[in-house]
Amino acid sequence: MNRSADTEDVDGASWAATRAWAERALPPSERIENAERLRGGWTSQMRRLDVSGPDGKRSLVLRSFVDEFFVQHAEGLLTREARVQDLLAGAGVPAARPLAVDATAEHCDHPSLLMTLLPGTVRLADLGADRRADLLARQLLDIHRVQVDEQSRPRAYQAWTGPERVRVPEATGRPGLWRRAVDVIRREPPAHRPCFLHRDFHPGNVLFDGEGAELRISGVVDWVETSWGPADLDVAHCSTALALLHGVPAGMEFVDRYVAAGGAPAEDPAAHLYWRLLDALAFAPDAEKVAAPWRELGRTDLTPRLVAARLEDYLQALLERYA
Structure with a gap:
């Protein structure tokens, strides 16, 4: 057994209680043999747990909130993610299934969720980005088409900034651009037809499998922010991420890919611009x-420096197209 998996994580902090809790959630004949830290996230610690038993080996995923801010909000976040994962079973969206949740760290070192492991990998290279963006648009539309009754409906979306909360870069050479962008969101949110939102849909939260013509999305992860609101907001979030990751054109083109897939963003350019800039x-x-x-x-x-420049150029492109 990997003894570091038994007592410490890669940062040297104990997770013995969390490991024991996760093992208790398994069938009595199974044991955790190894744990490996998964990279690519910033809100939580993610581990792959390799489990063995009479039926062979399998792997699971353990999500733990360790940052003080997220620990404070963990009960709502992890409870929501587990509930959404259950809701998505049979909905045509490739999401993990929850196995156990300790959202208040009653038994764990930190608030934690144990879930199934999805196949595939995160793919962020510029090579092949256009093909992946088409698949992202189709997958996002499938998410927006998830049907839920009023009782199962997730919480209403929350804005992650506002005109008084925007932090303008101190070194910007285009302060007027930032003022124009902020002025766009100095209004009441546009009327919209709400739908089921992932709310944090971007390439870092999507797993791909296969190559070439066989390329497919094999998993969508990180459902802690799932909300009810305008499809434009999910389109906006993925667009911003693509602009930062692959360049401004990739971010500007994503809404067109979404429309080509059958999506229907706001018809009013001013409304769409509001969500994109928000x-x-x-x-x-x-x-x-x-x-x-x-x-x-x-x-x-x-x-x-590069991502800061891309963000500023993206604001300029949005205002030129929609304002």
Whole structure:
């Protein structure tokens, strides 16, 4: 057995209680043989747990919130994710299934969710990005088409920024651009037809399997922010991420891919611009919080300066197209 999996994580902090809790959630004949830290996230610690038993070996995923901010909100986040994962069973969306949840750390070192492991890998390379973006658009539309009754409906969306909360980069050479962008969101949210939202849909939360013509999405992860709101907001979030990851054109083209897949964003350009900027401005001042985990996954070219420049150029492109 990997003894580090028994007592410590890769940062040296104990997770013995969490490991014991996870093992109790398994059939009595199964044991955790190894644990490996998964990279690419920033809100939580993710581990792959390799389990063995009479029927052979399998792997699971353990999500634990260790940052103080997320620990404070863990009960709502993890409870929501487990509930959504149950809801998505049979809905045509490839999501993990929950096995056990301790959202208040009653038994664990930190609030935790144990779930099944989905096949595939996160793919962030520029090569093949167009093909993956088409698949992302189709998958996002499938998510928006998930039907839920009023009792099962997730919470209403929450905005992640506002005109008084935007942090404008101190070193910007285009302060007027930022003022224009912020002014767009100085209004009441546009009327919209709400639907089921992932709310944090972007390439880092999607797993792919296969190559070439066999390429497919094999999993969508991270359902802690699932909400009820405008499809434009999910489109906006993925668009911003694509602009930062692959360049401004990739971010601008995603809505067209969504429409080509059958999606229907807001017809009013001003309304669509509101949702796009509401999302993009939440990444200010430098989008470093998403670039850091992407660098862990191999995109070392995504320096703070580059993603900051791409975010600013993306704001300019949005205003030129929709304002």
